[in-house]
Structures are given as structure tokens and as C-alpha cells.
Amino acid sequence: MDDHELIYDWNSTEKVAPLSPRRRIQFLDETLRDGIQSPSVVDPVIADKLRLVELADALGIDTMDIGLPGAGARAVEDVATIAAHIRDLKLKVKASCAARTHQADVQAIIDISQKVGIEIEVLCFIGSSPIRQYAEDWDLARMLKLSADAIDLARKYQLPVAYVTEDTTRSRPEILTKMFTTAVEHGAQRLIVCDTVGHATPDGIKNLLKFTRNMLDGMGRADVGIDWHGHNDRGLGVVNSIFAIEYGADRIHGTALGIGERVGNAALDQILLNLKLLGELPDHDLTKLVEWCTTASRATHVPIHPQYPLAGTDAFRTATGVHAAAIIKAERKGDAWLADRIYSGVPAGMFGKEQAIEIGHYSGESNVVYWLKKRGYEPTKELVGAVLAAAKRGNRVLTDPEIAAVIAESAR
DSSP states (O other): OOGGGTOOOTTTTTOSSOSSTTOOOEEEEOTTTTGGGSTTSOOOOHHHHHHHHHHHHHTTOOEEEOOOGGGOHHHHHHHHHHHHHHHHTTOSSEEEEEEESOHHHHHHHHHHHHHHTSOEEEEEEEEOSHHHHHHHTOOHHHHHHHHHHHHHHHHHTTOOEEEEEETGGGSOHHHHHHHHHHHHHTTOOEEEEEETTSOOOHHHHHHHHHHHHHHHHHTTOTTSEEEEEEBOTTSOHHHHHHHHHHTTOOEEEEBGGGOOSTTOBOBHHHHHHHHHHTTSOTTOOOTTHHHHHHHHHHHHTOOOOTTSTTTSTTTTEEOOHHHHHHHHHHHHTTOHHHHTTTTOSSOGGGGTOOOEEOOOTTOOHHHHHHHHHHTTOOOOHHHHHHHHHHHHHSSSOOOHHHHHHHHHHHHO
């Protein structure tokens, strides 16, 4: 039977429009800036930061925010070291740095760019929502001048600028029009639309991106790119990023494992995973995606939840008898494609992993037989019964040493 006849895909039928019509979607990795602003993470040592840059490059991530030099001497040193690493290894991933709309922040990026000898995109940010303006006692005229002066300084040294309006998703259209217009007129090549506090729903994204694109088209500036920078406060970080692509964004931001302030940023690993399965990333090799996640986890001291998609230890692991039996039957047909999808919406083999069958209190004989054969044991009726009985007495999955102890006892 044809593979396509075995799974009816509601995700691709009756689609109004492709996710990325005539556009190449780009990705910006915020792990080393927005990600490590989380109060629960450890700022990685420089060796780990360099490895994360290499893995981002291998995954086909276009740009990496390598830090905020305005934060102090350590940040300057790390950013310079990372930029030199990108230069020396001739990596394809491009460097960017965050900067407040302060001359000193922008100048710090300019200094590093000139010292290292590579172009660094300036991600120049300022709050735009009325709630921020009220709390900070900001005056719009002053905000526009700060924005213009910061962009002018970066462009004077021919560095690309992406203009970041923090809290865009709670900002008034008349204010955004003035801020976006000022930024573009002073040389910003991209506008970064930010869901800074995870406020947006897909409908909000549709309205906001349509507004932004119409404004740019009205200026005759269809060449200006639109980024989407999402957070996960409502648990919509990943799905919002996919909707943002459909509604017109051409560069998507995220972090490894979704680390970041409060409940985190949109998880870029999950965004890449989903776009790959949707057929949107035919040229991206994601076999290092799990390594990227585990490296970020180790480097930041953020544990990966067992049930986290793809990188979690339970992602392709089952101890349920019905599930295991279906996988085993698929394998007996000699069909690896079938076995990898019968009880999994994500094919493990595509990302360098494999299905695992364990033994627990919900297991059946097929689990035990499979486990024993996989490890070279003869699944006699007596041994299978002993292991299954041990599992039924418990309230969790048996560990390998516990099963080994039952095998040893049965051999006496």
C-alpha cells in the first residue's frame, strides 16, 4: 500500500494558501540573548556558546543574536569571541546583536564589528505600547528621536538594522505607524514585530501583520522584511510563529527549548520540527536538532522534561501494551516507515532517534518478548511470565537493572 494512503493528513487539505508563497522563510536564534535572560538559566561558558553557534549553522538557522554588548565587559568579550569564531570557521550563520536605542549600545556593536571584521546586524529595540509609555513616562517625540539617532549611527558604519518595537502586539496603530515610518526612513531594513509578553492570538497576528505590510506597501517599501518575535505566556509560542509565517512574516525568532523570560520564548526547535513535517524546509538537515537541544540544556542547566517534543526521553518511548503491539506488528511487516508512524506523529528516524518499547504495569506479553529479543535473551514462556508479573506488581516502568534482576533470578 502507498505510504500516503496510510495517513489522511487534515493538516494539508483545503489549505487557503501555502505557508510561504514566493518567500524564503528565515530564522533568528535568540538562545544566547533573550534565552539566557531567564532568571533560571546559567549563562553558558564560552565553549558552549561557540558549540551552539556551530549547531545553529548546521541546522540552517540564518541569523544568531550573539548577545547584548551594552550589558557590560563580559558580554562584549563573549560577543567578540563568538563573532571571531563565525569569521574563522567561515560559518554561514550571520551575527546580530541586540541594542537599546542608546548611542553607547550601538557603538559597542560597531566597535566589535570593526575589530573582528564581520558585519553584525543591529537589533535596535524600544518599547512601543501605551502601557510601557505610561509606566516609563516616555514622550513619543523623544522615542522617535532616540530611534532615529540609533539607526543613523549604525547605518553610518553600514551595519544592517532591524528595528524592534517591544510589546508591538499591545501597541496602538497610530503610534506604530510613526515609529515604523521613522525607522524605515532612517535606513532600517527589517521591522521586528514583538509579542513581548505572549499576548497575541492568531487573529491578532493576522491583523497586526496585515497592518504592517499594508503600511510598508503604502511607503513603496515592499523590500523591508518583517520578523516575528514571540513569547509563550499563553502557551501559543510555537503555533503563533507558524501562523505568523502564513500571515506574512519572513523571519521567525525563537530559542532552543523555548528558554527565556517568564515562561519563555517560542521554542525554535519545535518550530523547525513542525515546518519540516509540513514540507516547508526541504533543504534543512535537522539531524542535529536533538543535539542542539541537549547542548542548550546542559549549557544553561535547564533540564529537558521527559515529555518534551523530540528531545524528551519519553518522546518515542512506550510501555503500553496496545501501543507496543502495534509497533511490533509494523516491524514484523518489515516496514520501518510504518513502525515509526503507527503511534507517533513525529517520525523518530527523521531526527536520528528510534522507537523504544519498555515494560511496565500497562504492558502485555508483547512488550516483554520484544524487550528480551532486542537485548539477546531467549523469551521463554517462564521468563516472559516472570518479568511480566514483576511489572504488574509495580506502579511504573521497570528499569533495565530491575529487569536484569528478574532474569537472573529466573535463571537460578
